[in-house]
Amino acid sequence: MIGKNRSRKQAARMPSGSRFEGRKVGNALVVGPPGTSRPAVIEWANVLPADPDRQVVVLDLPFPSNPWTWTAVVEVLRDVGPVRLAGAGTGTGQTAVAGWLAAQLDVEVLAPDGGVRPLGDGTFVEGPAGAGRWRRFRPGQPAEPATVRFPVPVWEASLPEPADLAQALGKQWRVDQIAAGLWVRSTQARSDAHARSVHAMPYHAETLTIVVGSPGVPPVPASTVARVLTGLPDDVRARARVAPFGSQTESLGQLVANEAGQPVVCYGGLPVGGPAPGTRVVVAIDDDGQSAWRPFATQVGYLPGGSEPVVLERRAPFDNVSASGPAVHWLSTDIVVEVIPSGLWIRPPEAPPCASRIRAVELDPRWIKVAIGDPDRPAANELSVAAVELLDRLDGADRRQVRFMFPTAPASPGRIEPAPVSNVDLPRTGALSEDAPTNVLWRPGQQLPAPAELSLPPASVVAVESSVHEHSATKVPAPRHSSRGIQDVLEVALPPLPDEPELAAPLEPVDELVPEPIGYVGEVIDPQHQSTLEERDLLRRALGTEYDNFASAVVRLLSRQPGLRAVEGEALEAVVTDLVGVQVYLANGGARTSAALNAGPLSALRSYACCVMSGLRRLPSHRGPVLHVERVAADSGVGTVVTSDRFVNAVSSTNAGLPEGSECLVWSVTGRRVADVAPSDPSMAGRVVFSPGRSFKVLRNGGGRVLLREVLDQHEPAEITSRDKQILNRLERVAEARDEQSGAFALRLTAREHPWLIGGLDLCKQQAAGAFEAVG
Numbered sequence: 001m002i003g004k005n006r007s008r009k010q011a012a013r014m015p016s017g018s019r020f021e022g023r024k025v026g027n028a029l030v031v032g033p034p035g036t037s038r039p040a041v042i043e044w045a046n047v048l049p050a051d052p053d054r055q056v057v058v059l060d061l062p063f064p065s066n067p068w069t070w071t072a073v074v075e076v077l078r079d080v081g082p083v084r085l086a087g088a089g090t091g092t093g094q095t096a097v098a099g100w101l102a103a104q105l106d107v108e109v110l111a112p113d114g115g116v117r118p119l120g121d122g123t124f125v126e127g128p129a130g131a132g133r134w135r136r137f138r139p140g141q142p143a144e145p146a147t148v149r150f151p152v153p154v155w156e157a158s159l160p161e162p163a164d165l166a167q168a169l170g171k172q173w174r175v176d177q178i179a180a181g182l183w184v185r186s187t188q189a190r191s192d193a194h195a196r197s198v199h200a201m202p203y204h205a206e207t208l209t210i211v212v213g214s215p216g217v218p219p220v221p222a223s224t225v226a227r228v229l230t231g232l233p234d235d236v237r238a239r240a241r242v243a244p245f246g247s248q249t250e251s252l253g254q255l256v257a258n259e260a261g262q263p264v265v266c267y268g269g270l271p272v273g274g275p276a277p278g279t280r281v282v283v284a285i286d287d288d289g290q291s292a293w294r295p296f297a298t299q300v301g302y303l304p305g306g307s308e309p310v311v312l313e314r315r316a317p318f319d320n321v322s323a324s325g326p327a328v329h330w331l332s333t334d335i336v337v338e339v340i341p342s343g344l345w346i347r348p349p350e351a352p353p354c355a356s357r358i359r360a361v362e363l364d365p366r367w368i369k370v371a372i373g374d375p376d377r378p379a380a381n382e383l384s385v386a387a388v389e390l391l392d393r394l395d396g397a398d399r400r401q402v403r404f405m406f407p408t409a410p411a412s413p414g415r416i417e418p419a420p421v422s423n424v425d426l427p428r429t430g431a432l433s434e435d436a437p438t439n440v441l442w443r444p445g446q447q448l449p450a451p452a453e454l455s456l457p458p459a460s461v462v463a464v465e466s467s468v469h470e471h472s473a474t475k476v477p478a479p480r481h482s483s484r485g486i487q488d489v490l491e492v493a494l495p496p497l498p499d500e501p502e503l504a505a506p507l508e509p510v511d512e513l514v515p516e517p518i519g520y521v522g523e524v525i526d527p528q529h530q531s532t533l534e535e536r537d538l539l540r541r542a543l544g545t546e547y548d549n550f551a552s553a554v555v556r557l558l559s560r561q562p563g564l565r566a567v568e569g570e571a572l573e574a575v576v577t578d579l580v581g582v583q584v585y586l587a588n589g590g591a592r593t594s595a596a597l598n599a600g601p602l603s604a605l606r607s608y609a610c611c612v613m614s615g616l617r618r619l620p621s622h623r624g625p626v627l628h629v630e631r632v633a634a635d636s637g638v639g640t641v642v643t644s645d646r647f648v649n650a651v652s653s654t655n656a657g658l659p660e661g662s663e664c665l666v667w668s669v670t671g672r673r674v675a676d677v678a679p680s681d682p683s684m685a686g687r688v689v690f691s692p693g694r695s696f697k698v699l700r701n702g703g704g705r706v707l708l709r710e711v712l713d714q715h716e717p718a719e720i721t722s723r724d725k726q727i728l729n730r731l732e733r734v735a736e737a738r739d740e741q742s743g744a745f746a747l748r749l750t751a752r753e754h755p756w757l758i759g760g761l762d763l764c765k766q767q768a769a770g771a772f773e774a775v776g
Contacts, residue, residue, distance in 0.1 A: 020072040025058070027051075028086065031076050032060030044086075047118040049151055054082040054110060074104045084134075084150070085111040086123075091135040091143070102137040109137045110146060117179065120202035121278045123150050124179035130162070131177040149179065153205045158233045165231050173224055180209035180271070181240075184228055186217040194289035198245065202273050202280060208232075208240045209271060215246035215289035222255035229260050241299065243267040247287050250362045253309065257302040264302045265312060268295030268341065268363055281315075284365040292365050293401040296339040297327070308356040314339040318393040324349065335386040343369040343402075346386050367403040367548065372572065384572030388558050403548040404555055404576070527693030531607075531614035536577040538607035543584070550580040554677070561676060564618060578618060581611030582677050585647070586684060612647070613691050619672040622688045625734045626650035626668045629661040629757045630706075639718035640698045641711060644761050648690040651757060654734050655741055656686070659758055662704060665735055666696060667727045669710040696761065699728040707731045708761075 023030045023037065027050035030037050037045075041060045048056050057077065061069055077083060083101065090097045091111030098111030112125045114132030125132035125148055134146040149156055162175040162182060169175065169184075176183045180201040194215050201209065210228065213220050229237055242264060244252050253266035269284040282298040283291045299313035311327040317337060321329045327339040331346065338345040342361040352374045361369060370390070373383045391399055540547045554576045558564055564579070628650040636642060650666060652673070671688040678684040695714035700707040709727045720728075 020076050022076045022080075028056040028058045029080065030058045030060050031073055033062055044118075048086055049121055049123065051084045051150070054084040054108075055080045056084045056086055059085075059087050070100070074101065077101070077105055080105075080107075082108045083110070085109055086116055088112065088115045091137070094143075096135070096137065096143065098135070099137045099143060103139050106139050110134050111137065117199070119179050119200070120273055120280075121151070122153075122179075122203055122205075124148065124203070126199075148177065149203060151205065153203055153208075155181075155206075155208045155236045155239050158236045159208070160231065160233075165228055168227050168231060169224055172218075173220060175228065178211065179203045180211070182208070182228070183211040184220055184225060185212075185214040185245075186220070189214045189217045194246070197270060197272070197285070197289070200273065201271060204271075204280070206239060208236055209243050209267070210240055211243045211245050211270070212252065213244060213246045213248045215285070215287055217246070219246070219248045222252060223259050225252070225256045226259035229256065229262075229264070237262075241265050241267055241271075243270055245270060245285055246289065251360075253300060253302040254306065257304045258306070261304050263304070266300050266302065268297050268300065269365065271298075284363065286365045293368055293398060295341075295363060296344060296368075297341045297363075300341045308359045309341050311339050311341065317344055317390075317398075318395070331386050331390060332382075335382060337386075337390060340371070343367075343371075344390070345371040346383055346390060347371075347373055348383075361405070364403075366401075367552075368398060368401045369403050369405055371405045384570075384575075387555065387572055391556060399556065402555070403552045404573075527613065527691050528617070529610055529613055530617070531574065531578055531581075531611045533574075535607040535610045536574065539577060539581060539611045542608065543580070547580060550583050551576050554579045554583065557677065557679070563620075564676065574614075575618065578611050578615030579677055580615075581608060582615035582619070582674065584608070585612045585689075586674055586678050586681075586687070615677075616672045616674075616689055616691050619674060619676060622652055622668045622671045622673050624652065624668060625654055625731060626652050626666050626671060626688045627654060627656060627658060627757070628664040628666055628761065629658050630664060630761055631661050631758055636698045636701060636706070638698055638701060639720060641695050641714055641716050641718075642698070642708075642761055643693065643695045643714045644690065645692050647692060648694065648761060649757055650688045650690070652686040652688055654738060661758055662706060664706045664708060664761065665731050665738075666707075667709045667731060669712070670694060671710070697724065699724055699731065705735060707735065 019034075020031055021034050023032075025037070025042055025045035026048060028045035028048050030041060030045050032041070037060045041058060045058045048058070050056065055077075057080075059073065061073075083105070085091070085098050085101070087097075089112070092113045096111065096113075098109045102109040111134070112132060113135050114125050114127040117124045117126055125134055127133075131148045133148055134150060136144045136146045138144075147156060159177075159181075162177045165182070166173065166175040172187060174185060174187050174189075176185075178198055178201065180198075180203045183198055198211050198214075201211075203209070210225070212225050225242065229240060229242075232240060242253060242256065244266065253264050257264040267282050269282045271280045271282050273279070274281045282295055284293050284295050286292045294315065296317050297311045297314050299311075301310040301312045303310075314327055317329065317339065324330050324336050328336050329339075331337045334348065336347060336349050338347065338351075340359050340361065342363045345358055354374045358371050361371070363369075370387065372387050387404070391402065394402070543550070555572075557579075558572075558575070564575070628648060648671075650664075650668065650671060652668075654665075668688060668690070671690045671694075674687050674689050675684045690710070695711050695716065696708040697711045697716055698706060698708055699720070707728060709724060709731075
């Protein structure tokens with residue numbers, strides 16, 4: 001009381017110019033000189049939560065202060081009552097400002113002993129080495145520790161000290177208290193570059209978040225996480241949610257549930273602050289600590305014993321969605337899309353027998369995995385169409401992250417199939433999260449990656465993945481006719497698709513050529529061949545994870561180019577895999593593959609070649625003149641019909657520059673325009689590809705140029721027909737136009753841009769017939 005009376009006397013002597021005033025800003029009372037407060041102070045006061053038992057106070061003091069500063073503060077706060085002083089460090093030490101104010105005002109004052117971090121609707125006190133605390137100051141009494149967070153979550157009072165939990169883990173692991181709860185990670189993460197994301201996570205009044213791991217350091221074992229969970233009181237453990245962060249063991253939630261012997265709930269990523277105050281969104285974080293996409297399954301439950309995961313909370317995959325069951329939404333009148341931990345599953349209303357295995361696929365923080373029907377069976381046409389429609393309805397950021405799961409071929413002799421995942425049905429729940437807005441805050445951290453160099457293993461083994469591309473490779477015998485290993489077969493560099501590629505030109509009617517099958521070292525491929533499930537499966541396995549990159553790009557392309565989609569009764573995966581084969585063919589250089597193929601049979605490349613040929617048949621044909629180059633001058637006489645056993649590449653721009661060699665001007669009938677499958681690559685504009693087995697008739701040969709017509713029958717008569725003369729007349733006019741431009745600099749400038757134009761026709765009689773060259 002003596003101090004309080006002294007304060008009143010000092011206030012009476014205070015000069016009028018030194019007086020402060022209190023201004024209400026949000027939930028806080030800002031104390032400072034008369035006039036407008038500083039913008040930073042106003043911003044700070046606006047984010048502070050209200051305290052129903054105390055007045056939240058923010059000090060806006062002048063610098064430097066004068067002898068009357070604190071007297072002026074006391075004068076403003078004299079009749080306010082108990083105070084929560086929201087100023088960093090105002091509760092630190094024995095001579096804390098908060099203690100002096102408590103004595104002057106004769107009221108209780110709460111103040112932090114560290115910095116105060118605002119997080120949504122709450123605050124968290126940060127100390128120099130972890131969490132700090134609010135401290136309670138009463139007149140004439142020593143300071144007492146209060147809470148770490150305000151408002152206080154229901155689980156904080158029962159939360160053990162992190163040091164006590166860490167004692168049971170050993171020296172390799174540490175437990176830190178964060179605003180959202182606890183962070184378990186390796187002791188190697190002392191200066192964690194990704195700590196900001198974790199410390200910025202808001203806390204939930206009802207839910208304790210346990211962040212597990214950190215990018216770039218060893219993952220935390222499931223047994224360690226289980227010891228942390230079992231070390232919590234029962235009431236706190238029931239509110240705990242595990243949030244994997246960085247490189248963590250696959251099936252972490254299931255493994256922790258097995259270790260702990262009790263149910264475990266995991267977030268699909270990190271629950272970070274949402275667009276509106278008090279909301280949270282779950283973001284998948286990749287191995288580099290970058291936000292990649294927002295999982296649709298935001299909370300997933302796991303039961304001990306290997307049961308399938310249960311989606312407990314989700315966000316809607318698209319707007320205007322109607323639910324047909326737990327975590328299931330109608331996509332059309334007879335197709336649903338189910339939210340699963342790894343992404344989405346397009347299926348009929350009645351789930352197929354593989355449901356448990358599909359739901360158990362682990363989340364990949366880089367990609368949204370989309371399963372179509374039963375991945376072990378070709379998808380029905382209506383499911384294929386629904387997959388393209390789903391892409392159209394997804395948010396743009398989600399659409400770019402999609403990776404489809406496609407089927408594998410049935411088991412055959414010499415193949416080892418991975419063991420199936422346990423098939424156990426569980427009751428399913430799936431409440432739609434109320435605080436998970438459907439709009440996307442984070443654009444994905446990575447664009448569609450350019451597939452890296454692809455190589456096949458030696459001929460003795462072929463990599464085999466599971467039907468959903470989730471498990472380690474299994475070694476199986478290679479085809480019996482393999483005579484040599486093929487290393488570093490393909491070099492691929494597919495650029496990402498643009499947001500709006502041009503639509504494909506409509507298919508032109510064309511009389512399909514039906515030539516005889518081509519043969520090579522005991523193998524035969526019909527030029528009209530349609531790829532089989534076995535061949536497409538082998539191609540997917542050979543490409544490995546790079547297949548997902550290509551396939552998702554193709555599906556996005558199909559959503560914008562309906563002319564390339566599957567026809568009635570044809571599976572989407574057949575279209576996609578065939579076009580993936582074409583994309584790989586177009587993207588690689590081909591020289592190393594040609595050398596390998598010329599040395600022996602196709603062996604492991606046979607399935608790849610079949611898919612490329614099947615994919616080309618799906619593309620629009622080109623009728624008209626195209627340009628091609630042979631390495632050496634041709635000596636084939638007029639009327640000669642040449643049947644190529646290789647892919648032949650040409651360009652439809654008749655004023656294009658060409659590499660060095662013998663120029664071939666060809667009238668195309670079945671050549672395929674391939675720019676539609678690589679619309680972002682300018683070098684593909686005008687590119688035309690002929691499948692092996694196509695026949696060409698020499699109409700003129702001389703002056704370093706050969707004029708040819710593609711014919712429908714390789715047994716075409718040698719004499720020049722009236723049709724030949726019509727085509728020859730058109731080709732000669734094109735040749736004359738090229739001769740007039742032959743000195744143009746622009747013509748020579750592009751000569752090195754099309755190395756794939758060279759070779760394939762084998763027009764020289766003395767040149768031996770080469771093996772089937774799967775990559776020109």
